[in-house]
Amino acid sequence: MKKSKSSGSSLGYLTKEGFRNLRVNKLMTFASITVLFSSMFLMGIAFMIYTNIEAMVAGIEQENVILVYIEDDTDAVEVVNLKTEIMNLPNVKSCDFKSKDEAFEEIKKEYDNAEYLDGLENPLPDSYIVTVLDMTQFSQTVAQIKGLDNVMRTRENSDLASKLASAKKAISVVSLVIIALLFIVSLFIISNTVKITMFSRRLEISIMKSVGATNRFIRWPFLVEGVLIGIISGIISTLAIWGVYTLGMRFLSRSFSIMGKGVDITVYLPYLLGAFLILGIFTGIFGSATSIRKYLKERKFVELEDL
Amino acid sequence: MIEFKDVTKKYDNGTTALKDVNISIEDGEFVFVVGSSGAGKSTFLKLMMREEVPSKGTITVDGVVLNKLRKRKIPYFRRKLGVVFQDFRLIPTMTVFDNVAFAMRVIGTREKLIRKRVPYVLSLMGLPQKARSMPNELSGGEQQRVALARALANNAKIIIADEPTGNVDPQMSYEIVDLLMKLNENGATVIMVTHEHELVRQFDRRVIILDKGNVVSDGGPLVSDIATAHINAAAEMNSAPVEETIDFGAQPVAFESFTPDGGDAQ
Numbered sequence: 001m002k003k004s005k006s007s008g009s010s011l012g013y014l015t016k017e018g019f020r021n022l023r024v025n026k027l028m029t030f031a032s033i034t035v036l037f038s039s040m041f042l043m044g045i046a047f048m049i050y051t052n053i054e055a056m057v058a059g060i061e062q063e064n065v066i067l068v069y070i071e072d073d074t075d076a077v078e079v080v081n082l083k084t085e086i087m088n089l090p091n092v093k094s095c096d097f098k099s100k101d102e103a104f105e106e107i108k109k110e111y112d113n114a115e116y117l118d119g120l121e122n123p124l125p126d127s128y129i130v131t132v133l134d135m136t137q138f139s140q141t142v143a144q145i146k147g148l149d150n151v152m153r154t155r156e157n158s159d160l161a162s163k164l165a166s167a168k169k170a171i172s173v174v175s176l177v178i179i180a181l182l183f184i185v186s187l188f189i190i191s192n193t194v195k196i197t198m199f200s201r202r203l204e205i206s207i208m209k210s211v212g213a214t215n216r217f218i219r220w221p222f223l224v225e226g227v228l229i230g231i232i233s234g235i236i237s238t239l240a241i242w243g244v245y246t247l248g249m250r251f252l253s254r255s256f257s258i259m260g261k262g263v264d265i266t267v268y269l270p271y272l273l274g275a276f277l278i279l280g281i282f283t284g285i286f287g288s289a290t291s292i293r294k295y296l297k298e299r300k301f302v303e304l305e306d307l
Numbered sequence: 308m309i310e311f312k313d314v315t316k317k318y319d320n321g322t323t324a325l326k327d328v329n330i331s332i333e334d335g336e337f338v339f340v341v342g343s344s345g346a347g348k349s350t351f352l353k354l355m356m357r358e359e360v361p362s363k364g365t366i367t368v369d370g371v372v373l374n375k376l377r378k379r380k381i382p383y384f385r386r387k388l389g390v391v392f393q394d395f396r397l398i399p400t401m402t403v404f405d406n407v408a409f410a411m412r413v414i415g416t417r418e419k420l421i422r423k424r425v426p427y428v429l430s431l432m433g434l435p436q437k438a439r440s441m442p443n444e445l446s447g448g449e450q451q452r453v454a455l456a457r458a459l460a461n462n463a464k465i466i467i468a469d470e471p472t473g474n475v476d477p478q479m480s481y482e483i484v485d486l487l488m489k490l491n492e493n494g495a496t497v498i499m500v501t502h503e504h505e506l507v508r509q510f511d512r513r514v515i516i517l518d519k520g521n522v523v524s525d526g527g528p529l530v531s532d533i534a535t536a537h538i539n540a541a542a543e544m545n546s547a548p549v550e551e552t553i554d555f556g557a558q559p560v561a562f563e564s565f566t567p568d569g570g571d572a573q
Contacts, residue, residue: 013412024400204398204409210356211461212385213413 014217018224025197032193032229033236036283039186040237040276041244043179047272048245050175051263057168064135066142067155068128074150079126085148086130091141093131100124125152183279190287194226198295205295219292226288230280238273241265308334309355309465309496314364316350324350326520327364332498334369334464337491339507340500342517348500351517352469355498356388357381369464386414389458389466389495393473395450397442403429403453404438410460428456432486448479455486466490468499472506480506 022029068086070079079097086095104122132141142156198205208218242265249262309332316325325347332338342348353359354366357373366373369387376384397406407425416424429435432452442450451471458466468487472480484499484506491497501507507514516524 013418203396207396207398207409207457208413209382210385210388210390211410211413211457212382212388214382217413217415 014220015224017221018228021197021201021221021225022228025200028193028197028200029225029229032190032197033233035189035193036186036229036233036280037236037240039182039189040233040279041240043182044237044241044272044276045244046175046178046182048241048263048265048268050171051268053171054168055263057171064131064138065156066130066132066145068130068145069125069152069154070127071150071152072125074126078150082148082150083128086128086145089141089144091133091137093133094129096129098127098129100126103127183283186279186283187287190226190229190283191291193229194222194288195291195295197225198222198291215296218296219289222288222292223285226284227281228284230282230284231277232280234273234276234280237276238269241272242269308332308367308369309498310365310367311351311354312365312367314354314361314366316347316354316359317362324520325354325361325517328520328522330515330522330525332496334496335491335494337488337497337510337512338499339510339512339514340498340517341502341504341507341514343502345519346517347520348517349469350520352467352500355467356390357384382414386461387464389455389461389463391451391454391458391466391468391471393470395442395447395454395474397450397453397457399442401442402438403434403440403442403445406442406453407457407460410457414461416461424460425456428459429453431459432456446479447475448482451475451479451483452486455483455490459490463495465496465498468497470501471499472501472503481509484510 068082070082074082083095083097086092100122103124103126104117107124108117130141130145132138138156142154145151145154205218245262245265249265253262309330311328311330314325314328315323317323328347328351340348340351350359354361354373355368357368357376360374368384371384371387373384397403398409401409404425407428408421411421411424426435426438429438432455434449434452434456437445437449437453442453445453451474455466455471466487471487472483475483480503487497487499488510514524514526515522
């Protein structure tokens with residue numbers, strides 16, 4: 001009576017069996033890969049949308065400026081001094097002067113019927129346009145500017161800043177929830193697929209059990225199968241996301257110029273591939289392991305009326 | 308040796324499949340187990356293969372007390388047994404060679420040994436030239452012989468045949484039993500479950516008759532009147548037409564011509 005040892009040759013055989021499973025059950029393999037690919041693809045797209053929104057939010061933040069109106073009777077030297085003082089504040093990125101005339105011209109441009117403004121005396125003050133480095137310290141910076149001499153008042157949208165910050169948070173939570181849901185769905189589907197595969201191979205399993213194959217031996221090819229499905233799906237998903245994203249962005253940036261070119265996906269590809277491979281292998285192992293355990297427990301080899 | 312001692316098997320759904328069964332089968336014996344459906348035949352097999360555990364009593368197979376056998380050890384125990392089924396259970400996508408080799412591969416046998424052993428068991432079953440055929444290219448009898456070759460592949464000491472002739476034509480049935488006899492002569496213990504009483508009568512071996520979970524007869528080849536009545540009842544329950552049975556019995560000439568080596572000799 002020979003005892004099974006985990007010799008190299010049998011490990012090779014088992015791995016080969018896993019590959020054979022893929023080939024023999026073409027339809028099931030195709031179904032699993034399609035399903036896993038779909039979830040990974042959606043996850044990847046969700047991730048890319050998230051990174052783009054984040055990039056856009058960062059862009060908008062940069063445009064969030066503080067308008068500093070200067071007292072009308074301030075002389076030229078004091079105006080220049082004010083700029084130095086503002087620039088000396090921590091967290092100030094830039095400070096550009098806009099004269100009252102420039103500001104008035106801008107307003108005239110914005111309105112179609114600006115003729116009635118022609119007769120008016122320019123009511124606008126001179127101003128500085130200040131941008132900040134760190135949005136989270138926006139209100140402190142505003143307070144510091146207000147404390148400076150010759151500042152009539154400031155106009156800023158600190159609301160927008162906090163709104164953007166909370167929007168970013170919401171977006172990341174939603175993305176994470178979507179990714180988590182898709183992950184659970186994939187896990188469920190792959191475990192179901194392996195269950196179906198095992199059911200379709202119940203003849204082989206019944207023979208294995210009747211000739212005394214250990215559960216480890218029965219399990220291994222299915223694990224290999226699950227892992228292979230995971231790896232293949234991961235690679236296909238990465239390639240598909242790359243292609244779809246590049247094409248999609250080309251189309252979007254042509255149609256909506258404000259979007260710009262979007263985030264460069266090649267930076268993220270290695271991470272996506274890595275994450276998908278880990279996810280695929282994990283789902284493969286976990287999905288098949290649970291269904292195999294359940295299957296091996298339930299099935300007897302003598303009764304196979306449904307074969 | 309296979310020993311059932313006061314074995315009762317009651318399933319969770321309340322049915323009692325076997326009641327206080329005592330059976331002892333010596334090494335090297337050839338035993339027919341006969342009974343109609345529901346008599347407890349398949350429970351008997353399941354208990355012997357440790358698919359089920361008895362509710363009461365002890366079962367010992369080749370020195371292994373099945374009641375005490377740890378779950379992890381079950382696969383190793385099963386390697387002592389070679390099982391053939393009514394429906395052959397050959398894997399349709401594998402060649403005859405691979406079907407036989409499969410039984411060896413799944414217990415981790417080295418490929419070198421497989422390449423030696425498979426042709427040997429196939430020739431033992433009279434199928435040396437069929438190694439590359441697919442199961443669907445073979446007749447029912449040939450398929451069952453492949454299944455037998457598979458059962459032998461791992462050098463099983465005990466051959467369990469569950470209705471092995473159920474799906475093959477009558478002539479081939481004799482041949483299958485004849486092959487089992489041959490294996491028995493080579494030292495294997497053979498337990499064949501069947502309901503084909505005419506077939507059983509052709510062979511001069513011990514017959515155990517099960518009915519409603521009881522052993523109603525356990526005796527030599529010449530079965531008693533009670534046993535015959537049970538066998539006949541079993542045959543009727545399996546709805547074998549009477550005429551066919553008569554035809555069947557009137558074919559010893561065909562049988563003899565089919566097995567030139569006279570496999571039924573003791």
